[in-house]
Amino acid sequence: MPVNVLPVKVPPIKCQGIKTKLVPFILSQIHWVEPADSKWIEPFVGSGVVVFNRAPQRALIADSNQHIIRLYQGIQMGEIDRAIVSDFLQRNGEMLLRSGADYYYEVRDRFNQYASPLDFLFLNRACFNGLMRFNRKGGFNVPFCRKPQRFAQSYITKIANQVDWVAKQMAGKDWEFRIANWQDVLLEAQPGDFVYLDPPYCGRHTDYYNAWSQAEAEALAIATKQLPCGFAVSMWLENQHRKNSHIQDCWSDLEMRVCQHFYHVGAREALRGAIAEALLIKPGFATGNGRSSLK
Numbered sequence: 001m002p003v004n005v006l007p008v009k010v011p012p013i014k015c016q017g018i019k020t021k022l023v024p025f026i027l028s029q030i031h032w033v034e035p036a037d038s039k040w041i042e043p044f045v046g047s048g049v050v051v052f053n054r055a056p057q058r059a060l061i062a063d064s065n066q067h068i069i070r071l072y073q074g075i076q077m078g079e080i081d082r083a084i085v086s087d088f089l090q091r092n093g094e095m096l097l098r099s100g101a102d103y104y105y106e107v108r109d110r111f112n113q114y115a116s117p118l119d120f121l122f123l124n125r126a127c128f129n130g131l132m133r134f135n136r137k138g139g140f141n142v143p144f145c146r147k148p149q150r151f152a153q154s155y156i157t158k159i160a161n162q163v164d165w166v167a168k169q170m171a172g173k174d175w176e177f178r179i180a181n182w183q184d185v186l187l188e189a190q191p192g193d194f195v196y197l198d199p200p201y202c203g204r205h206t207d208y209y210n211a212w213s214q215a216e217a218e219a220l221a222i223a224t225k226q227l228p229c230g231f232a233v234s235m236w237l238e239n240q241h242r243k244n245s246h247i248q249d250c251w252s253d254l255e256m257r258v259c260q261h262f263y264h265v266g267a268r269e270a271l272r273g274a275i276a277e278a279l280l281i282k283p284g285f286a287t288g289n290g291r292s293s294l295k
């Protein structure tokens, strides 16, 4: 069944390594027809841009970051919707306009104490460079973007519409959002399922939810190759400075598709620039579309 992924729509939260630009590439390379009772499994869901655009009938959607999952669970249960988000951002956006950085840091302290999903959304959209970063104790620690006028009406409407869109994508579907480590999620894969993996980049953006060691990367490769179902793994292949030797070391024997991509989330210049992204697919689950590239 061809998957219609254009135009790609964007979910309400941003995170490092978000695959918005790569969604058409990723989904067009995967051949999976959703056999009856099978599910899409995404252990590193992040913003959710891949699964929301794929919109399978059944899914197990997980991340170790409880804030991401609790926001989407709230939307799924109808506790958070377009109107609630709009009203919340309106009120808090006015406070931000009045008190600037002081208010941002007040919300950040409040979030680090009570972990409200609405505060999470506010911080995610008002913080510096759209970063999602937590300290060793799990506290959100990204500074203010220094734009007190951040929540203009058009911006609030855009975010509220994104919340509404993800709510619609979930509606009537058998989706479970779960706070979990990838090891536990992979154990649930059954023949017929499809697992899409987008692990953190080794040695980059390391923080409380994204600590990713070489040993863990190797363990993931071993466990993934033993899955009883189809899978695809996103991984950077090379940038202007170096090649990712981990692919050769741990992920050979798979179908590799490559897409050129401009990487620009991140504060430091060193984290920006052209990057070739690989999609490593279990043989038998790749479409015949071959190489693809994006500006």
Ligand SMILES: C[S@@+](CC[C@H](N)C(=O)[O-])C[C@H]1O[C@@H](n2cnc3c(N)ncnc32)[C@H](O)[C@@H]1O
Pocket: 015, 016, 017, 018, 019, 020, 043, 044, 045, 046, 047, 048, 049, 050, 062, 063, 064, 065, 180, 181, 182, 183, 198, 199, 200, 201, 209, 210, 211
């Ligand atoms: C590269 S991001 C995924 C980006 C996502 N595909 C998107 O387009 O937005 C990696 C995600 O893995 C999650 N993560 C990190 N370590 C994890 C672990 N041990 N188990 C499950 N999820 C983990 C992070 O919280 C983060 O959301």
